[in-house]
Amino acid sequence: MSTPHEAASPTDEPLANLLFDHTGADIILRSQDSFHFRVPRIYIVNSSPILGRVIRRTSRSLGDANAIPVVKPVVHLPESGEILHCLLTFIFPVTPRVPSTPEEIMELLSVAQKYQMGTAVTHIRGSIARQNSLPARLKPTLHMYALAQKYGLRPEALQTARAILLKQSMTIEDFDNELDIMPGASLYELLKYHERVRAILASDLTKFRMSSARGTITGFRCTELSPSQIPCWLDHYICSIEKAPNRFDLVEFNAAMARHIADRAATASEDLHCDCASIPSQTRSIREFWEALGSVIDGSFEKVSVVDVPGCLQY
Ligand SMILES: [Zn+2]
Secondary structure, three states: OOOOOOOOOOOOHHHHOOOOEOOOOOEEEEOOOOOEEEEOHHHHHHHOHHHHHHHHHHHHHOOOOOOOOOOOOEEEOOOOHHHHHHHHHOOOOOOOOOOOOHHHHHHHHHHHHHOOOHHHHHHHHHHHHHHOOOOOOHHHHHHHHHHHHHHOOHHHHHHHHHHHHHHOOOOHHHHHOOOOOOOHHHHHHHHHHHHHHHHHHHHHHHHHHHOOHHHOOOOOOOOOEOOOOOEHHHHHHHHHHHHOHHHOOHHHHHHHHHHHHHHHHHOOOHHHOOOHHHHHHOHHHHHHHHHHHHHHHHHHHHHHHHHOOOOOOOO
């Protein structure tokens, strides 16, 4: 691919060096910022029914839509050259190009969605999953959530809403402090989503506790056992996740266990002896417990995601 673009553009050089100039091109896609992409229409028509209609309409205006015109039809599109270029890399047999900023990534997905490029949308999401992980800090994650809401990208809105709930213990006041990042309506919807998840978590985690953590941690002699015969400290730990899902974290779990073991070690009475100190060595039990707890939490999130994603425009 080489470099043709006609008008001066504010876009940086790397894009100009990568623009499509395909052998056998029979149409030109013109970006909002005046980059030209010379491509065979068949790729575009086969990838997007929306663009297919636009191309046929443009071709008809030049005469026979089925003939190869002397003058290549120019299809004006409202996207930037950078976004169009990235989009085309998911249609043509070239190395996929994912934009560098969260804003552009979300915009790329939204454009592919708008043009009903189902296969491209899938490929873009796959590339994003391989190349990016969600930000660790709250503000960038909230920003990505707001972008997903803005562009009507439901899977991304769900993914970020879940990440926020699992990483942060947020109060209504915390949300109020983030109004500079996203509109109040989006924050309100996020808060409602979190409330729904917590309500379902409370129900599902209660069943989990009553099932003795699905039998994954039983038979330990502890001075304080719950009615379902698991140590009370573990019962309390599971309960705490209902109110603060960010406590679903191995560090939090190990800290709760360590506190209990230290408490018992500090008591001299033989009557208060318990076997919990041996739990850390029961690696298989711990792993099975953790996987079972994770599957309960995943299930709770999925129940909400099916019907209750707020504020999204599509999907
Ligand atoms: Zn114990």
